[in-house]
Structure formats: structure tokens, C-alpha cells
Amino acid sequence: MTTRHVDAIIIGAGQAGVPLARDLAKAGRRTLLIERAHVGGTCINEGCTPTKTMVASARVAYLARRGADYGVQLHDLHVDMARVRERKRAIVESFRAGSERRLITAGVELLDAEACFTGPHTTVARHPDGREQHCEAELIFIDTGARPAMPKLPGLDAVSALDSTSIMELAEVPGHLLVLGGGYVGLEFAQMFRRFGSHVTIVQRGAQLLEREDPDVAAAVAAILGEDGVDVQLGTSALRAASDPAGVALTVRGAAGETTLRGTHLLVAAGRAPNVEALDLAAAGIALDAHGFIPVNERLETRVPGVYALGDVKGGPAFTHISYDDYRIVRTNLLGAGGATTRERLVPYTVFIDPELGSIGLTETQARRDGRDIRIASMPMSHVARALEMDEPRGIMKAVVDATSGKILGCSILGVGGGEIMAQIEIAMMGRLPYPMLRDGVFAHPTLAESLNNLFATLD
Numbered sequence: 001m002t003t004r005h006v007d008a009i010i011i012g013a014g015q016a017g018v019p020l021a022r023d024l025a026k027a028g029r030r031t032l033l034i035e036r037a038h039v040g041g042t043c044i045n046e047g048c049t050p051t052k053t054m055v056a057s058a059r060v061a062y063l064a065r066r067g068a069d070y071g072v073q074l075h076d077l078h079v080d081m082a083r084v085r086e087r088k089r090a091i092v093e094s095f096r097a098g099s100e101r102r103l104i105t106a107g108v109e110l111l112d113a114e115a116c117f118t119g120p121h122t123t124v125a126r127h128p129d130g131r132e133q134h135c136e137a138e139l140i141f142i143d144t145g146a147r148p149a150m151p152k153l154p155g156l157d158a159v160s161a162l163d164s165t166s167i168m169e170l171a172e173v174p175g176h177l178l179v180l181g182g183g184y185v186g187l188e189f190a191q192m193f194r195r196f197g198s199h200v201t202i203v204q205r206g207a208q209l210l211e212r213e214d215p216d217v218a219a220a221v222a223a224i225l226g227e228d229g230v231d232v233q234l235g236t237s238a239l240r241a242a243s244d245p246a247g248v249a250l251t252v253r254g255a256a257g258e259t260t261l262r263g264t265h266l267l268v269a270a271g272r273a274p275n276v277e278a279l280d281l282a283a284a285g286i287a288l289d290a291h292g293f294i295p296v297n298e299r300l301e302t303r304v305p306g307v308y309a310l311g312d313v314k315g316g317p318a319f320t321h322i323s324y325d326d327y328r329i330v331r332t333n334l335l336g337a338g339g340a341t342t343r344e345r346l347v348p349y350t351v352f353i354d355p356e357l358g359s360i361g362l363t364e365t366q367a368r369r370d371g372r373d374i375r376i377a378s379m380p381m382s383h384v385a386r387a388l389e390m391d392e393p394r395g396i397m398k399a400v401v402d403a404t405s406g407k408i409l410g411c412s413i414l415g416v417g418g419g420e421i422m423a424q425i426e427i428a429m430m431g432r433l434p435y436p437m438l439r440d441g442v443f444a445h446p447t448l449a450e451s452l453n454n455l456f457a458t459l460d
Contacts, residue, residue, distance in 0.1 A: 003134040006030045009123055011115045011279070012143035014041025015320050016310035016327040018099050020141060025107030027335050032135055033103065034125050036114040036278075040099040042145045042312065043320040046165045049095050051188060053088045054168060055352050058195040062228075062354065069391055079196045082171045117284035120304045139306050141330070142279065142294060143323075146312040149273040151180075155241040159248045162267045164189065174198045176263035178250050180238055182209040184351050186269035187225070191353050194230050201231040201261055203238055203252055210351065214363045217412045220396045221357060224414075227394070241266065274313045291315060298341040299333060300326055317347045348426050350419030355381070355395045358422030361410025361429060362400050373403040377435070377458045381415035384451040392416035397455045399425065399435070406434035417448045424449060435459065 007029035010017045018040070021033040038045045057079075067074040103110055111133065113125035121140060125133045148163035150156060162170075164185050175198065179190045182204030194200040202209075202225070208218035209225075209232065222232050236254035243249070247264035274293050281288065286302050289295045293315030300308045308330055311323035325345065332340035348360040367374045381387045381395040395415030401408055408429050413421045428438055439456035443449040 001132075001134055003122065003136050006032050006135060006137050008032070008139040008141070009034065009115075009135055009137040010141045010143060011123070012041065012145060012275075012311075012313075013039040013099070013103075013110070014143045014145050014311050015043050015323040016330075017041070017141065017143035018102055019324070020143075020310075020327045020330060021108045022102055022105045023331050023335060024139075025105045029107065029139075031108050032111060032125075032137070033108060034111045034113050034115040034123070036112075038096055039103065039110070040096045041143070041323070042147075043323075044095045044099060045092060046168075048320055050088045050092050050168050051164075051192075052352055053091045054084060055188060055192055055354070057084045057087065058192040059354055061197075062195045066391075079173055081173050081196065084196075085169065085171060088168060114278055116278055116280040117286075118280075120284050121306060139334070140284075140308070142302075142307070142309045142313055143311050144275040144279065144313045146272040146274045146318060148268070149271045150268055151238075151270045153180075153238055153241055156268070159241050159243055159266060161241070161248075162265060164267075164269060167265075167267050170265075174263075174265040176201070176246070176265070178203065178248065178261055178263040178266045179269060180250070180266065181269035181271070182206065182211075182232070182234070183269060183271075184210070184349075186267070187221070187351065187353050189267055189269065190230050191225060191228060194225075194228055199231075199263075200229075201263065202233060203236050203250065203261070204232065204234050205237045207235050209234070210357075212363070213357075213359070213412060214365050214398070217357070217363075217396060217398060217414055220414055221351075221353065224353070224355070224394050272312070272318060274315070276313060289315065298343050300330055300342070317349070319347070319349050322347065346426060346429060348422060350422065352419075355392060355414060355416045356418035358413045358419035359411065360422055360426050361408070363410060363412065364398070364400055367400050367409060372409070374409065375401045375403050375459055377401060377455050379451075379455050379458055381451075383454060384415070384448065386446045386448050386451070387416050389446060390416060397421070397451060399455060401435050401456075401459065406436060407432060408435055408438075415448075421448055421451065424452065 008024050008031045010033045013035035021031050024031045064074050111125050113127045115123050115125045122136045173196045177193050177198045177200045179186045179202045190200045190202050210218050236252050239251045246262050248266045250261045294309040296309050296314045310326040312318045329340040351357040377399040379397045382393040387393050399411040411425045435456045438452045
């Protein structure tokens, strides 16, 4: 069988693979992009785009129920989940088409196939109709992403458990949604479906939600969810699942001992697993780490020269903007001036509960664990004039500052516009500005941005 020779092979058309294919081709390198499902990766098809579209619908329902608080009377509120799903699908299809248009570039060929390695620099692409194409390239990039992981819970295989993809295809509002996992994904869906009208119970094994966050921030998140009517059960482990006349029975053990929770639906939001099974990485000479991800160095190179891993498949922060920055690092090193690495990369993220939680850099817990001499600026969102005017006073603002230099080391902004406020602090961190620059900055009134004046004034 003949082997086709190209300059680059990209396995996976995610947020790193698509722009990289375009740039390599524009630089004169013949590039094959092999994708087994949809262009755009997790972000567009199952992650950011569809979930945030549905979060927006849930917020409208939330505000409609609160209409009287604003002097607006609304009656007969009804959530049409089929219409919510239709809107979500339409936006996903629009974004996916946009990604596909970006690939209409001379020198890029998109293969609808599943790829696996046959050697360090050789692959076979298997098409749905059974055809196979054997390909060889000096450069190979793995951008296959990750998927929802199912825990080893007795009885789980016997129930119709939902994951973060399948839950978005529901045509009706669940009567009682049980959510297994108190991380980013679990919380977004828990609040979303509570706002759509479901009873919701979160089962979290740890002592707090969002285990990476400081305890005071996590407690504030739990309080907000509680105010919204979500039942949050901390320090509670799932023991087994079973079918129930109502839908599903989840037996758990918490502070009060063993009990059984009954719901109509079960969402499993207990982590993600890398998409590596079909790749036959052993044929390429690539071994996985202890968690099943592909190890890379700070230039995103695997142990095989010329083979790279980008995005979620390599482990580490599983965010779209990190995947895109992985692409920029590789682009700079292969097509630009070089010298780009992941070293000291700032990793911002936003949890799209409402109000948002935007975070970047060190938390107080991490800084104290590292033995740093720090100061903490903290202020409730109820001290922010714009938040009060919007009747959105819930949450907390918190920043970690180096006690000697005054440089900002990190922040957590739980509040209306939390992700946007966090981004302003990130810009200050990128410029290595000391906190007085934000304390004394002139920001327009009344905006959320001017809350930074008062936040950092707490250090005076």
C-alpha cells in the first residue's frame, strides 16, 4: 500500500488544530487535518459554545422570575427546553461552519477519518466507508482533546446516566436532577437546570465545592447556590446507583450516614479523560503519564522528535484559551522567531455560574503553602455601587498581593461580571503593575471596573 508524504499531519480539529493547519499551509507546508467527528473540537461542539448558550437562556428565566424585584410584573413563566435546545444547536452549527470556513486554505486537506499511528512519523486514516490512507510527515500534532469520564461506581452502567454532552440534548426539564461532582461542569449545569425549574441536588465528595479555590470563595459559591434552591451535599460519597421508579436512586454516605437520593435524572460530572485510545501511541513510541495524558515539555514536544501534543490531551489546565495558546507557542517556534514556552504562563479561567467566578494566578491557600509573604485584599460585592444598582450584590472580590513589591499574584472575583473584572487584573499582572496603580486609577463611574479602587484600598 502506498504511503502519502506531506509536511504536517494534525490529528484533531480543535481550537489548536484548526488555526495551526491554516498557518502551516500559508507558510507553504502541505498539511493534512484528520478529524473523526466535528471541526471545532470540544469547545464549539460540546463545551463552551453550547453550555454558555444554555446558561444565557437560564439567566433569562432567572431574571424573569425576579421581575417583580425590578418593578416588572411577569406572569405564566414557562421554559421550553426543546426551544432552548434548538437555539443551542443553531449557534453550535453556526460556529462550526465558521471553523470549517477557516480551513478553506490552499495547502490544507481535511480528512473525515479516525487516525492512528503506525510508526513515529506515520499514520493511517480510516474513513467511515472503510477506506484507509497511509500518511507520513516530519511534523505530527495531536489535538484530540478529552471527553467526560465515568467513575467506577457500582450500578452506574445499569442507569441512564447523563454526561455534560448528553444533558444538553434533553427536550424536557428534569423533575429532579442529581449531580455527581462539585466542580466547574457540575455547578454550571446544576444552577442552569435549577433556573429552568428542576429540583437539583449536588453530591460532592470533598469538603467544599471547587476544590482548587480558597475555602471562603468556595463557601460563597455554595451559599449562592443554596439561595437559588440547589441542595448542596458536601463531604458525601456516592456508593452505588440503581434504577428507580422515579428514574434513578443514588446511595450516598455523608455526615449523617448512608442514605438514598432519588431523582428523575443523574448527571455525572466527575472529571474528563483524554481521547487517546484510538491513536495507538505505542506504535509511535509515546508512553502516557499516570493519568493517561500525553507528557510534553514546555515547548509542547513529546518524547518523539517532531511530534507534539496540544490542548486537553496533554493534561494540565483544560481550557479553550490554553489550547489556543498552545497553538501560538507551536506557531512561534516553527514559523516565527522561536523561544515560546509554557513556562510562567498565566492561566485565567471563569466558572460560568451566575454570578461568575473569574480567577487567575495564586490563591491565598497556594501562596501561603508556598511560604510567600502576602497581603489579602478582600471586599464583598455588596460594596460595589454598580452591582447594587443592578440588584446583583452577591459574591466576593479577593486579590493576593506580594507584601514587599505590591505586585498582584492572583485574584478570585465572584460577582456579576467576575470574568471581565478578573481580566482587568490579569492585564495589570501582565504589566507587573503594583496594586496602587489600580487603587488610584480613574475608572468611569458607575462601572464594575471602578470596584478595583475600593478593593485595593482595603490594603491601606
